[in-house]
Amino acid sequence: MIKVDAISKTYRVWTSPLSRILVSLAHRCLRPLTPDIYEGIYSRHCTEIEALGDVSFHLEQGDSLGIIGLNGSGKSTLLQIVAGTLQATSGRVDVKGRVAALLELGSGFDPEFTGRENVYLNAAILGLDAAQIDACYEDIVRFADIGDSIERQVKTYSSGMLIRLAFAVQVHVDPDILIVDEALAVGDARFQAKALNKLEEILSRGTTLLFVGHDLNTVRSFCHRAILLHGGRMLSDGLPDEVIADYLKLVQSQQLEDTSNVESKSVTNGFSVDNYMVNRAEIDGYGDHAELSYDSAVDIRLNLSLGNSAAAPFLILDIIDQKGLQLSGKRIPIPCEQHETDKMSIRINLRCCFQQGLYRFRFRIVDAPSIDQTRLLSRQDDLISLNMVEDMREKFTGLFPVSMTFEWSESL
Amino acid sequence: MTSHMFSALGKHKTLIKQLLVREISSRYRGSIMGIVWSLVTPILMLGIYTFVFKYIFKARWTVPTADGEVLSFAMILFLGMLVHGMLADILMRSPGLIVENVNFVKKVVFPLETLSWVTLFSTIFNFVIGFFLLLGFVYIELGQIPVTALLVPVILLPYFLLLLGVSWLLAALGVYVRDIQQVSGTLATLLLFLSPVFYSISILPDNLQLLIRFNPITVIVEACRSVVIFGEQPNYYYLTVYSVVALFVAVLGFTLFNRMRRGFADVL
Numbered sequence: 212m213i214k215v216d217a218i219s220k221t222y223r224v225w226t227s228p229l230s231r232i233l234v235s236l237a238h239r240c241l242r243p244l245t246p247d248i249y250e251g252i253y254s255r256h257c258t259e260i261e262a263l264g265d266v267s268f269h270l271e272q273g274d275s276l277g278i279i280g281l282n283g284s285g286k287s288t289l290l291q292i293v294a295g296t297l298q299a300t301s302g303r304v305d306v307k308g309r310v311a312a313l314l315e316l317g318s319g320f321d322p323e324f325t326g327r328e329n330v331y332l333n334a335a336i337l338g339l340d341a342a343q344i345d346a347c348y349e350d351i352v353r354f355a356d357i358g359d360s361i362e363r364q365v366k367t368y369s370s371g372m373l374i375r376l377a378f379a380v381q382v383h384v385d386p387d388i389l390i391v392d393e394a395l396a397v398g399d400a401r402f403q404a405k406a407l408n409k410l411e412e413i414l415s416r417g418t419t420l421l422f423v424g425h426d427l428n429t430v431r432s433f434c435h436r437a438i439l440l441h442g443g444r445m446l447s448d449g450l451p452d453e454v455i456a457d458y459l460k461l462v463q464s465q466q467l468e469d470t471s472n473v474e475s476k477s478v479t480n481g482f483s484v485d486n487y488m489v490n491r492a493e494i495d496g497y498g499d500h501a502e503l504s505y506d507s508a509v510d511i512r513l514n515l516s517l518g519n520s521a522a523a524p525f526l527i528l529d530i531i532d533q534k535g536l537q538l539s540g541k542r543i544p545i546p547c548e549q550h551e552t553d554k555m556s557i558r559i560n561l562r563c564c565f566q567q568g569l570y571r572f573r574f575r576i577v578d579a580p581s582i583d584q585t586r587l588l589s590r591q592d593d594l595i596s597l598n599m600v601e602d603m604r605e606k607f608t609g610l611f612p613v614s615m616t617f618e619w620s621e622s623l
Numbered sequence: 624m625t626s627h628m629f630s631a632l633g634k635h636k637t638l639i640k641q642l643l644v645r646e647i648s649s650r651y652r653g654s655i656m657g658i659v660w661s662l663v664t665p666i667l668m669l670g671i672y673t674f675v676f677k678y679i680f681k682a683r684w685t686v687p688t689a690d691g692e693v694l695s696f697a698m699i700l701f702l703g704m705l706v707h708g709m710l711a712d713i714l715m716r717s718p719g720l721i722v723e724n725v726n727f728v729k730k731v732v733f734p735l736e737t738l739s740w741v742t743l744f745s746t747i748f749n750f751v752i753g754f755f756l757l758l759g760f761v762y763i764e765l766g767q768i769p770v771t772a773l774l775v776p777v778i779l780l781p782y783f784l785l786l787l788g789v790s791w792l793l794a795a796l797g798v799y800v801r802d803i804q805q806v807s808g809t810l811a812t813l814l815l816f817l818s819p820v821f822y823s824i825s826i827l828p829d830n831l832q833l834l835i836r837f838n839p840i841t842v843i844v845e846a847c848r849s850v851v852i853f854g855e856q857p858n859y860y861y862l863t864v865y866s867v868v869a870l871f872v873a874v875l876g877f878t879l880f881n882r883m884r885r886g887f888a889d890v891l
Contacts, residue, residue: 222889223889225889225890228798228799228800228801228890229799229800231799231886231889231890232796232799232800232883232886235886291729291888294732295732296728296729296730296731296732296888297729297888298885298888310732312731312732314730314731319726319727319730319731321645321649323649323652323653324645324649324652328644328645331641332641332642332645335635335637335638335640335641335642336638336727336731336733338635338638339637340636340637341637341640344637
């Protein structure tokens with residue numbers, strides 16, 4: 212169980228390590244007598260940087276929380292506070308149970324020692340006694356899958372081997388709370404799949420998970436809940452899909468701020484700059500959602516409003532599956548000569564040859580004098596969606612068919 | 624507080640054992656003779672002392688034994704050096720304990736106070752090897768080992784407490800004041816010469832004797848000598864006072880360590 216109650220973390224950057232203790236002493240001895248002198252000493256020896264402000268959440272046993280945010284938003288600080296390696300400046304943290312933290316994998320390893328010795332050391336740090344380590348040692352070695360190297364010094368390991376061994380130790384000590392900080396981004400595809408399976412297995416045993424990652428799909432598939440941190444504050448808190456949408460909006464708006472000073476505003480399911488946006492979208496005869504059988508024709512009608520800041524505007528339509536994978540799409544140039552009117556409409560016809568499942572359309576309007584110089588003007592998700600109801604697995608694998616022919620012959 | 628101080632010993636037994644094995648074997652890892660060195664080094668030291676003091680300085684300890692024979696200076700010196708060696712070890716290594724294990728502070732949840740325990744135990748390990756060597760030497764020189772030598776663990780117990788407290792104190796302070804590491808080495812040497820390791824305290828004038836008694840190793844060195852070499856009872860009065868002071872230092876060290884550990888991650 213994790214209970215985080217209004218914590219904030221202010222990093223104090225000290226002029227020298229001695230300042231840290233000098234100020235503590237001054238705080239105790241000088242402040243009651245002469246607050247002014249104390250303030251003087253304080254400001255001379257220390258600068259404050261706020262990394263986290265007023266973050267609260269509560270997780271019961273078995274919950275899983277994803278934490279997303281841009282770099283420097285305080286994600287790692289939050290994890291470290293929950294893990295207990297950092298102290299919060301104010302607020303309360305209650306953590307019950309054994310915490311295994313995959314903060315920086317392998318950082319507790321001693322390069323001069325063999326894999327076996329490090330496994331024992333690491334497991335002992337996590338609070339296991341000798342008998343418990345003996346019991347899970349074989350599992351750890353099998354999971355890490357590094358063969359005879361387990362008897363060699365860790366300094367001879369490749370970084371992949373090191374990560375695999377470290378990960379194996381952490382997940383086999385049967386933690387009550389598992390804290391994962393982008394640790395899965397390393398290792399080859401085979402190990403990643405194995406690691407994700409293991410995480411799932413641990414979660415099914417009722418372990419509480421705290422996950423930080425830029426891999427939104429993992430957040431979506433593992434977490435019941437997510438929070439978005441920005442500048443140390445909780446920007447949103449809710450179901451992973453909602454929070455991820457907020458995050459993407461944040462990312463886009465940051466990119467816009469970087470490239471231009473135009474104000475962006477939030478519009479239906481997205482954002483827009485300079486009035487470029489899709490005002491209305493519908494699938495002819497269905498509205499904003501259609502239930503379709505395989506190979507049906509679809510007629511999409513869009514009303515756009517346009518600003519006048521783009522020299523070469525394009526409408527981009529993307530077809531996206533449930534997991535966020537972009538299947539295909541099209542860049543459609545917006546004719547410039549009729550640009551004087553700031554409203555236009557377009558009809559797009561396509562045949563939906565997709566596997567059973569839910570598909571979304573994403574619309575973007577960009578200014579792109581060339582394909583590499585794209586400036587995003589608007590982006591709207593989830594205006595319209597399709598549900599393909601027919602199971603087409605007999606006809607093709609994957610999400611859509613590719614034309615192919617085959618011919619059997621007898622080989623000699 | 625006192626019970627809390629020792630709780631790590633039970634709770635993190637496995638961890639302390641693992642770290643101790645790592646500590647001791649890392650010292651000799653990669654060297655050809657390995658663990659044999661921990662025996663060879665004290666033998667060499669003992670040889671050097673014997674050679675220098677017996678044959679070059681022709682030094683004699685002032686206290687003759689019962690049958691009038693003059694005791695081997697090297698033997699007495701070596702015992703003093705063994706006791707002082709533990710303090711020197713703690714003084715030199717403690718200030719760097721936390722600083723050199725940043726990973727344990729920032730990357731994992733780690734019971735940091737165990738580091739001092741590990742340092743103490745590895746120091747004791749060295750001492751024990753040297754001590755058995757000394758016993759052999761005593762047997763050769765005197766033809767017997769005094770039965771009072773069995774009291775050595777009792778004498779050393781308060782010493783260990785003191786060392787532990789000093790270690791916690793220096794480990795925590797060393798994080799904030801890096802200069803301690805420089806000073807503590809010199810301090811160790813100073814304490815060696817201001818103690819009755821090279822001379823008998825009885826040759827000093829009274830007022831100087833009092834000063835030397837404040838040296839944390841004086842009482843222990845004297846008591847060890849009484850029981851191991853002279854076959855006498857130690858001065859129990861001094862030992863009792865020493866024990867009280869040692870317990871106080873240990874509690875103080877532990878308390879301050881726990882106060883100061885909150886800021887470790889901020890400055891490392």
